[in-house]
Amino acid sequence: MGRGDLTDAEWARLEPHLPKNVGRGGRWRDHRVVISGILFRQRTGTPWRDLPTRFGKWKTVHDRHRRWSADGTWDRILRAVQADADTEGRIDWSVVSVDSTVCRVHQHAAGARHRSAPVPGCRRRPVQHRPDEAMGRSRGGLTTKIHLTSDGGCRPLSILITPGQWGDAPHLIPVLERIRVPRPTGGHPRTRPGHLCGDKAYSSRRNRCYLRRRHIQHTIPERRDQRANRQRRGSRGGRPAGFDRALYTRRNEVERTINALKGFRAVATRYDKRAFVFHGTVAVAAIRLWIR
Incomplete structure (x- = not known):
């Protein structure tokens, strides 16, 4: 077993949830060897073609990761x-x-492109990146943003991939609605946390109304411009938002979760061209992190 490969304890937790070797065609190569190869690539960020030969053919490892990213197998295993x-x-x-974090997009991942409409006076059509591939352009170049929620143990509960320049507040509701932890004994999956902490980037009337409607207590500081606007309106501006400073200190847990995710170099820097493959990588x- 090489450094970073699945241990026996991790494999015991993961094996019951893997797809079985059924269907057309030949049998799949041993899942443990292939998943260890995928984890090697995640940890080191090496190109697929440069995988060590002890993991078998690089294309077998790459194709299984891409296939399981496309059909939602990785998401089902995570749940x-x-x-x-x-x-x-x-x-x-x-x-x-x-919280959210921005990942730089490697130049080799910037190949999923489409040609836009011709510009008058220009001989060539400008090449733009596909809007559905979660790549945004800013001063630093191409970026992708990972929105996530984490529990108190610093492990991700839900993940959402968007272009890097998209804001945080509009994606609070989508990332919360992705929290779905099944109950093996039956019943509806667990979707509602006891308390939610977020920074002032998530402060908006829409988000606070959504959290109150779902009966989720929250600690989100009010932005200065929102506070000034509320005070200017007087009694019509409503009451100030509650803020628990002691609970707000626990927001460092999601920061530590992000640090743990970015310990995988293939997450810290996006090497995948397609958004669904990068989502599978995350x-x-x-x-x-969950099976450790």
């Missing part, structure tokens, strides 16, 4: 290991934190 952790009481639902890193 399954979360369900196991919830059954064992290892998920801290008391305080869930939300999901694999999240699965590794």
Whole structure:
């Protein structure tokens, strides 16, 4: 077993949730060897073609990761290991934190492009990046943003991939609605945290109304311009938002979760051209954090 490969304890938690060798064609190569190869690439950021030969053919490892990213297998495995952790009481639902982080897009990942309409007076059509590939352009170049929520144990509960220049507040509701931890004993999946912490980037009337409607207590500081606007309106501006400074200090848990995810170099820098493949890359890193 090489450094970073799946240990026996991790494999025991992961194996029951993997797809079986059924269907047309030949049998799949051993899942443990292939997943260890995927994790090697996640940890080192090496090109697929440069994988060590002990993992088998590089194309077998690459194709399985791409296939499982496309059909949602990685997401299903992530929910399954979360369900196991919830059954064992290892998920801290008391305080869930939300935040986002920006990842640089490597130049080799900037190939999923489309040609836009011709510009009058220009001989060539400008080449733009596809809007559905979660790539945004800013001063630093192409970037992708990862929105996520984490439990008190510094492990991701939900993941959302968007272009890097998109704001945080409009994506609070989508990333919260992706929290779905199944209950093996039956019943609806767990979707509601006990308390939510977020920075002032998530402060908006729409988000606060949504959280009140779902009966989710929250600690989100009010932005200065929003506070001034509320005070200017007097009694019509409503009451000030509650803020618990002691609970707000636990927002460092999502920051530590981001640091753990970016310990995988293929997450810190996006090498995948397609958004669904990069989403699978982040999901694999999240699965590794849950089964440790």
